[in-house]
Amino acid sequence: MDTLGYLSQGFGVALSPYNLVTALCGTLIGTVVGLLPGLGPINGVALLIPIAFALGLPPESALILLAAVYLGCEYGGRISSILLNIPGEASTVMTTLDGYPMARQGLAGVALSLSAWSSFIGAFIATCGMVLFAPLLAKWAIAFGPAEYFVLMVFAIVCLGGMAGDKPLKTFIAALIGLFLSAVGIDANSGVYRFTGDSVHMADGIQFVVLVLGLFSISEILLLLEKTHHGHQAVKATGRMLFNFKEAASVFAVNIRCGLLGFIMGVLPGAGATLASAVAYMTEKKIAGTSGKFGEGDARGLAAPETAIGASCCGALVPMLTLGVPGSGTTAVMIGALTLYNITPGPMLFEQQPDIVWGLIASLFIANIMLVILNIPMIRIFTRILAVPNWALVPVIAIITAIGVYAVHATTFDLFLMIGIGIMGYILRKLDFPLSPILLGFILGGLMEQNLRRALSISNGELGILWSSSISMSVWGLTIFMLCLPLLRSWRRRSQQRRSIADA
Amino acid sequence: MILQRIFALILLAVCAVLAVMAWPYQAAFSYEPVGPRAFPLLMLGLMGLALLCLAIRPTPIVHKEDEPPLDRPTLIKIAICTGLLILFAATFESLGFIVSAVLIGVPMARLYGGRWLHSAMVVVAMSVLLYWLFDRVMDVPLPLGLLDVLEN
Numbered sequence: 001m002d003t004l005g006y007l008s009q010g011f012g013v014a015l016s017p018y019n020l021v022t023a024l025c026g027t028l029i030g031t032v033v034g035l036l037p038g039l040g041p042i043n044g045v046a047l048l049i050p051i052a053f054a055l056g057l058p059p060e061s062a063l064i065l066l067a068a069v070y071l072g073c074e075y076g077g078r079i080s081s082i083l084l085n086i087p088g089e090a091s092t093v094m095t096t097l098d099g100y101p102m103a104r105q106g107l108a109g110v111a112l113s114l115s116a117w118s119s120f121i122g123a124f125i126a127t128c129g130m131v132l133f134a135p136l137l138a139k140w141a142i143a144f145g146p147a148e149y150f151v152l153m154v155f156a157i158v159c160l161g162g163m164a165g166d167k168p169l170k171t172f173i174a175a176l177i178g179l180f181l182s183a184v185g186i187d188a189n190s191g192v193y194r195f196t197g198d199s200v201h202m203a204d205g206i207q208f209v210v211l212v213l214g215l216f217s218i219s220e221i222l223l224l225l226e227k228t229h230h231g232h233q234a235v236k237a238t239g240r241m242l243f244n245f246k247e248a249a250s251v252f253a254v255n256i257r258c259g260l261l262g263f264i265m266g267v268l269p270g271a272g273a274t275l276a277s278a279v280a281y282m283t284e285k286k287i288a289g290t291s292g293k294f295g296e297g298d299a300r301g302l303a304a305p306e307t308a309i310g311a312s313c314c315g316a317l318v319p320m321l322t323l324g325v326p327g328s329g330t331t332a333v334m335i336g337a338l339t340l341y342n343i344t345p346g347p348m349l350f351e352q353q354p355d356i357v358w359g360l361i362a363s364l365f366i367a368n369i370m371l372v373i374l375n376i377p378m379i380r381i382f383t384r385i386l387a388v389p390n391w392a393l394v395p396v397i398a399i400i401t402a403i404g405v406y407a408v409h410a411t412t413f414d415l416f417l418m419i420g421i422g423i424m425g426y427i428l429r430k431l432d433f434p435l436s437p438i439l440l441g442f443i444l445g446g447l448m449e450q451n452l453r454r455a456l457s458i459s460n461g462e463l464g465i466l467w468s469s470s471i472s473m474s475v476w477g478l479t480i481f482m483l484c485l486p487l488l489r490s491w492r493r494r495s496q497q498r499r500s501i502a503d504a
Numbered sequence: 505m506i507l508q509r510i511f512a513l514i515l516l517a518v519c520a521v522l523a524v525m526a527w528p529y530q531a532a533f534s535y536e537p538v539g540p541r542a543f544p545l546l547m548l549g550l551m552g553l554a555l556l557c558l559a560i561r562p563t564p565i566v567h568k569e570d571e572p573p574l575d576r577p578t579l580i581k582i583a584i585c586t587g588l589l590i591l592f593a594a595t596f597e598s599l600g601f602i603v604s605a606v607l608i609g610v611p612m613a614r615l616y617g618g619r620w621l622h623s624a625m626v627v628v629a630m631s632v633l634l635y636w637l638f639d640r641v642m643d644v645p646l647p648l649g650l651l652d653v654l655e656n
Contacts, residue, residue: 192531389617390617400634
């Protein structure tokens with residue numbers, strides 16, 4: 001029952017007027033950021049890190065702000081996918097399939113509020129799961145030594161590739177680039193300068209915000225150059241804004257199923273919202289069978305991916321908070337923010353700073369409710385934002401990005417570095433490399449190296465310590481399974497092809 | 505395909521150069537068995553292996569539907585845009601935030617298809633607004649540069 005006590009304490013933190021206003025601002029900013037092309041949750045959250053720091057927000061408020069922005073961004077992405085049929089990011093692709101047809105049938109308001117509601121239920125289920133399992137996991141994780149941590153991080157990286165599906169090799173390369181980049185700068189253990197090229201500015205390593213904004217904002221700016229369309233005509237959101245009881249009841253079973261599924265997918269590192277929404281949509285389509293009109297504006301087809309996204313976003317916070325191992329790009333950014341405040345997420349966080357953990361969990365609840373409420377009066381304003389043309393938007397994004405980077409260290413070197421990283425990111429994107437593994441690798445790299453060195457110090461250089469305990473052995477087993485997964489998948493695909501050729 | 509092979513080979517060469525750079529990294533004296541060069545070398549080695557695989561068997565690039573092919577005008581545009589961004593970074597402190605933002609913002613807006621007058625209006629208004637918002641309201645110090653004389 002400790003947990004419930006902590007949770008109410010968390011609500012106490014989140015419901016203080018200051019934090020409520022923070023959460024409201026966060027959801028508003030997040031929604032606008034998510035709406036605009038070229039800005040997604042990752043750079044939205046990253047842009048706000050230096051600003052939250054400059055504003056002198058206390059850590060729990062800063063984290064609440066970032067979480068609210070994150071949820072707001074997801075919601076904003078939903079608006080553009082339902083009204084424009086343009087998914088803001090990969091995870092909302094499934095939302096367009098039934099959301100846009102619903103909007104075309106004059107149910108735009110209903111679709112939006114229903115999606116917000118579904119996402120709320122998903123987040124609610126995941127938060128309950130988090131309340132139940134996170135303290136257990138944290139208690140268990142205290143038994144982890146450096147060797148176990150190292151193996152766990154290897155597993156997280158391999159999981160990324162194993163779950164990525166169509167391009168495991170490129171995902172690995174991207175993650176390795178991130179892992180390598182984390183080694184740049186002065187080595188904390190020995191004081192050796194690594195890969196700094198004798199530059200003072202590099203001694204500190206590459207700043208996380210610089211890397212994120214370069215990879216995501218600058219490359220997006222360059223990518224937007226290719227697309228020449230000027231603004232979009234959004235479907236007008238008229239008529240009923242709120243779903244009615246019957247509609248909510250008809251998707252309730254879907255919500256529960258997809259919420260559980262999304263939570264599990266969210267907890268697994270590397271799976272994340274994209275996979276969760278796709279699996280949820282496909283499963284529901286199969287369950288509905290011929291009775292469903294999936295793809296033509298079925299409410300269930302809208303609710304399924306949205307619930308899964310909401311649940312997996314919150315589920316992704318479980319490994320981040322309990323183990324300090326992020327599972328997605330956005331949680332990696334949040335860890336970066338926490339490190340700025342000198343807070344190391346991990347099993348001890350639950351004991352040492354319960355205010356932060358439970359305040360964050362409680363504010364996720366509150367931000368979700370805010371989004372459902374905001375939807376009704378604000379939707380017309382939000383749809384007008386969609387009409388902003390690129391020529392007005394892109395220079396402003398470039399300028400704000402530069403401010404965000406400059407705010408970290410106040411040196412122009414970081415600006416040049418950001419542009420360099422941005423060009424690299426653009427090239428990688430054109431060659432179909434995923435970018436968020438670079439972020440994850442960058443965050444995990446430092447931890448991984450420290451734990452590896454600590455483990456080998458304990459054993460005096462004996463490599464055997466890495467597979468001496470039963471925990472690390474089982475994690476190694478899972479790692480090998482994950483490594484084999486892409487091979488297995490390609491083998492099955494090939495045998496299927498062969499069969500289809502034989503049939504023809 | 506060929507582009508991917510070239511890219512993989514270039515990155516492989518970069519890895520090799522970095523590995524050579526990393527080789528002499530050694531702590532002057534150390535109490536731990538693993539020095540500062542082990543981890544980067546391990547990562548570079550694994551990356552090299554993966555890149556070799558990619559160079560031998562490139563994975564096909566999936567193009568999205570709304571992605572037009574890269575042609576000469578787009579490449580020129582991208583080069584100009586990159587140039588503008590570098591110019592922005594170079595003049596950020598010397599000219600000051602507002603001046604440099606206007607200087608690169610207007611051509612950039614033109615690049616994305618805005619009209620001269622509209623772009624100038626939006627960019628000037630936004631840079632002054634952002635300066636006020638960040639420097640004055642949110643305590644993120646931004647350089648004034650040339651406009652320093654206007655202050656006080």
